[in-house]
Amino acid sequence: MWLVAVLSVLLLIVVYINCRPAPAQSPVSVTVKPAAPAAVSASNRVGYRKPSSGPRAAERDDVASSSATANHRHWESARKPFIVSLNSADSLDLVQLYNIGPAFARRILKYRALLGGFVSKEQLMEVYGMDSARYNDIAPHITIDASDITTIDVNTATIDQLKRHPYLDYYQAKAIVRHREQAEAYHDISELRQVALIDNETYNKISLYLVCNLQPSK
Numbered sequence: 001m002w003l004v005a006v007l008s009v010l011l012l013i014v015v016y017i018n019c020r021p022a023p024a025q026s027p028v029s030v031t032v033k034p035a036a037p038a039a040v041s042a043s044n045r046v047g048y049r050k051p052s053s054g055p056r057a058a059e060r061d062d063v064a065s066s067s068a069t070a071n072h073r074h075w076e077s078a079r080k081p082f083i084v085s086l087n088s089a090d091s092l093d094l095v096q097l098y099n100i101g102p103a104f105a106r107r108i109l110k111y112r113a114l115l116g117g118f119v120s121k122e123q124l125m126e127v128y129g130m131d132s133a134r135y136n137d138i139a140p141h142i143t144i145d146a147s148d149i150t151t152i153d154v155n156t157a158t159i160d161q162l163k164r165h166p167y168l169d170y171y172q173a174k175a176i177v178r179h180r181e182q183a184e185a186y187h188d189i190s191e192l193r194q195v196a197l198i199d200n201e202t203y204n205k206i207s208l209y210l211v212c213n214l215q216p217s218k
Helices: 002-019 055-079 102-115 121-126 132-141 159-163 170-183 189-194 200-209
Strands: none
Touching: 102 121, 121 132, 159 170, 170 189, 189 200
């Protein structure tokens, strides 16, 4: 009897195991990676304008260049609304001229002092560093008052005074004084033509800065 009972228990155990429900499985997590954005070509970008070439591009370049030139001229005319009197101007006046900075303004003033004043616009070409392009820019905006120049009396000037002028060197100044001593005095500036070292070019330039005041006889 006990054997039957044991077999019955084992049978019940087997039936229980077979009929027991399987444990629930946890859901599998799946990660989906977002797709990489497609590369956008330069031509597909918003606001992109493809560079062009050919006659139309050249025409646009010409228009842009003309516009820049016009803007420069407008700025230039706005910067120089007045005329500068070269023999009375100071550095603040000169720097208002196109392409004239403080350093170049000082050069002009220094040369003006050496000359005794300007008698013509063209003398600006004698200033160190002045070229035709810069001169052409400023020439229409300057005037010359020759009455403002400082003159030298050849009947009283010393060699040192004469040689400081840009148009005379030491030997020419010495020759002028020696001729004056031999003739006792200059009665007319044209007598400088008799000085051996004074050629026509020098005479035409320096004569504008010389006067001969006769001293009263004792």
